[in-house]
Amino acid sequence: xxxxxxxxxxxxxxxxxxxxxxxxxxxxxxxxxxxxxxxxxxxxxxxxxxxxxxxxxxxxxxxxxxxxxxxxxxxxxxxxxxxxxxxxxxxxxxxxxxxxxxxxxxxxxxxxxxxxxxxxxxxxxxxxxxxxxxxxxxxxxxxxxxxxxxxxxxxxxxxxxxxxxxxxxxxxxxxxxxxxxxxxxxxxxxxxxxxxxxxxxxxxxxxxxxxxxxxxxxxxxxxxxxxxxxxxxxxxxxxxxxxxxxxxxxxxxxxxxxxxxxxxxxxxxxxxxxxxxxxxxxxxxxxxxxxxxxxxxxxxxxxxxxxxxxxxxxxxxxxxxxxxxxxxxxx
Numbered sequence: 001x002x003x004x005x006x007x008x009x010x011x012x013x014x015x016x017x018x019x020x021x022x023x024x025x026x027x028x029x030x031x032x033x034x035x036x037x038x039x040x041x042x043x044x045x046x047x048x049x050x051x052x053x054x055x056x057x058x059x060x061x062x063x064x065x066x067x068x069x070x071x072x073x074x075x076x077x078x079x080x081x082x083x084x085x086x087x088x089x090x091x092x093x094x095x096x097x098x099x100x101x102x103x104x105x106x107x108x109x110x111x112x113x114x115x116x117x118x119x120x121x122x123x124x125x126x127x128x129x130x131x132x133x134x135x136x137x138x139x140x141x142x143x144x145x146x147x148x149x150x151x152x153x154x155x156x157x158x159x160x161x162x163x164x165x166x167x168x169x170x171x172x173x174x175x176x177x178x179x180x181x182x183x184x185x186x187x188x189x190x191x192x193x194x195x196x197x198x199x200x201x202x203x204x205x206x207x208x209x210x211x212x213x214x215x216x217x218x219x220x221x222x223x224x225x226x227x228x229x230x231x232x233x234x235x236x237x238x239x240x241x242x243x244x245x246x247x248x249x250x251x252x253x254x255x256x257x258x259x260x261x262x263x264x265x266x267x268x269x270x271x272x273x274x275x276x277x278x279x280x281x282x283x284x285x286x287x288x289x290x291x292x293x294x295x296x297x298x299x300x301x302x303x304x305x306x307x308x309x310x311x312x313x314x315x316x317x318x319x320x321x322x323x324x325x326x327x328x329x330x331x
Contacts (some may be wrong), residue, residue, distance in 0.1 A: 003033055003034075004031040004032065004033055004072075004101060005032055005033055005034050005176060005177060005209050006031065006032040006055070006068070006070050006071070006072065006177060006209065007030075007031045007032075007071075007072040008028065008029055008030050008031070008055070008069065008070070008072075008073075009029050009069055009070045009072070009207055010027050010028075010068055010069040010070070011028050011029070011051070011054065011066070011068070011071065011289065012027050012028075012066070012067045012068040012069055012156055013024055013025040013047075013050055013054055013059070013064065013065065013066050013067065013072075014026055014052075014064075014065050014067050015060070015064060015065075016063055016065060016066055018040070021223050021282060022219050022280050022281045022282045023233055023234055023282070024047045024050045024052070024232055024281055025047045025050050025233045025285060026047075026050055026232075026233040026234050026242075026284075027068070027226075028047075028051065028070075028148065028230075028233075028234065028235050028236070029069075030228060030235070030238070032177070032208055032209050032211065033206045033209065034176065034207070034209050035203075035204075035209060036209050036210075036225050036226070037203070037209070037210045037211075037216065037222030037224045037225050038210070038211050038212070038215070038225070038226045038227070038228065039211075039212045039220035039223065039226070039227045039228070039241075040211060040212070040214075040218075040225060040228050040230055041214055041215060041216075041217060041220050041227060041229055041230065041257070042215065042230035042231055042308075043231075043278065044215065044230060045278055045281070046230040046231055046232065046278070046315075047230055047232075047234075048181075048213045048230055048234040048305045049099070049181055049213065049280075050064075050094060051213075052144070052179045052181055052211065052213055053099075054066060054071065054079075055071055055073075055078065055094065055179060055211075056090055056094065056096055056179065057078060057081075057083070057086040057090065058090075058096075060188075060216060062120035062143070066079055067146040070216055072176070073089070073093070073094065074079065075249070077079065087121075088122070089174070090231065091118055091121060091173055092122040092173045092175065093175055093176050093177065094175055094176070094177045094178075095169075095170040095171065095173070095177070095178055095179070096170060096174040096178075096179040096181065097163075097166055097167055097170045097178065097180040097181060097183050098161070098166065098181055098273050099163065099182040099183075099185060100185075101154075101159065101162035101163045101166045101289070102154075102162065103266060104157075105154040105162060105165060105166065107153065107154050107155060108152050108156070109153070110152060110153055111149070111150060111152060111153070111154060111157070111165045111168075112127075112133075112136050112140075112150025112151060112152065113138075114165070114169060115136045115139055115140070115150070115168055115169050115172050116132050116133065116136050118172045118173060119132050119135055119136070119172050119173065120168050122134065122173050133150075134197060135149065135172065135267075136150055136172075136233075139168045139171060140168055142168065142202060143164040143167050143168045143171075143176070143198060143202075144164060144167070144194075144198065145161065145164055145165070148247055157242065158190075158282070159187055159191070159253055160187050160194070162182075163170055163183060163184075163195055164198070164200065165193075165196070167183070167195070167198070167199065167202075171202055171206070171208075172321035174206055174208075175208060175303075176208060176209060177208065177209045177210070177211070178199075178203065178208050178209070178210045178211075179211045179213070180199065180210060180211065180212050180213065181213045182214055182215070183195060183196075183199065183214075183215070184196060184216070184219060185212075194218070196222055196223060197262075198221060199223070200222075200223055210223075212224055217241070217257060217258065217261060219263075220241070221241065221245060223239065224241055225241060226239065226240055226241065227239060227240070227241055227243075227244040229244070229251065229254050229257070230282060230288035231278065231290060231295050232278055232279055232281065233255050233281060233284075233289075234289065234317065235315075236251045236253055236254075236289075236290065236316070236317045237250060237253075237254050237314075237315065237316050237317070238314075238315045238320070239253040239313050239314040239315060240313050240314075241276070241315055243312075244316040247314055249311070249316065249321070249324070249327075250293050250310065250316070251290075251316050251317065251318050252295060252296050252320075253290050253293075255272065256272075256274035256293075257274065258272075259271075259272040259274075260272060260273050260274060275293055276292055276293040277293075278309045285302070286302070286303060286305075287300070287301050287302045287304050287305055288301045288304075288306050288318070288319065289305075296321075297322060298319065300319050301319055304319070306318050306319045307322075307329050307330065308323065308329070308330040309322065309327040309328065309329055309330065310322035310327065310328055310329075310330050311317070311326050311327045311328075315330065318320070
């Protein structure tokens with residue numbers, strides 16, 4: 001039996017409207033073991049959040065459609081489960097920290113009641129009201145909020161404290177898998193570091209597996225065991241954190257991402273952003289999706305979609321690695 005908690009196989013997702021078909025996620029695969037953290041990094045519109053929503057079973061009912069693939073959680077394909085069963089899993093076994101705490105919290109319900117709601121929905125061991133309130137206070141304490149503040153409403157909390165409340169709700173039932181979607185985007189740098197440190201400590205304490213979705217390579221470096229770089233709905237580079245941060249070979253897009261990070265040890269006065277924009281997901285190029293922005297493109301890049309090439313745990317989807325020593329085409 002596989003020791004993987006989660007396996008995503010050949011997942012493809014589209015958004016359909018009367019005008020067009022948007023190919024948001026295109027044939028991605030990855031796996032995750034208990035206690036392990038996978039970072040999915042990429043710019044806005046790459047398909048990161050869509051991937052997370054598909055795992056949670058929260059894609060828009062009318063427009064969102066999974067066209068291919070499997071999402072196996074403990075061997076069971078979540079895509080085949082009835083919504084009633086997904087509601088049992090969602091929150092208790094798989095939880096998600098949503099991107100914006102301002103919209104994730106109900107403004108007219110106290111934060112304590114919002115945490116208690118999650119516990120009541122998954123009250124399989126029939127905890128009493130007193131026990132549930134005790135658990136609410138425990139979870140608030142875990143995220144560094146005084147228990148007495150359970151009576152307060154979201155507007156009485158700062159942005160960083162709201163994010164802590166959202167994390168408390170996600171962790172209330174001690175899920176086996178935590179999906180964290182841009183958990184530090186709206187926070188200042190000091191609070192970002194506190195929230196990331198807190199998530200890591202809680203994850204270590206509960207042995208929770210985590211998918212960290214972000215566009216911040218610094219956050220990925222601090223939190224992740226493995227990294228997937230996403231571009232135009234595809235994983236264009238995957239590997240261990242060491243492969244991505246210390247390896248000598250990278251996809252041109254990954255090189256561009258690192259080039260856009262401020263570096264205090266160089267004399268360069270300006271950042272080097274990746275030129276251009278991601279392609280329209282409703283009209284992807286015939287060949288490589290990165291070809292309009294790639295400084296190393298060749299003739300084949302315009303015409304043929306690249307295969308994935310592997311060197312141990314490091315994988316890169318790029319024609320440049322077809323003849324590279326020690327790199328082999330993935331089966």
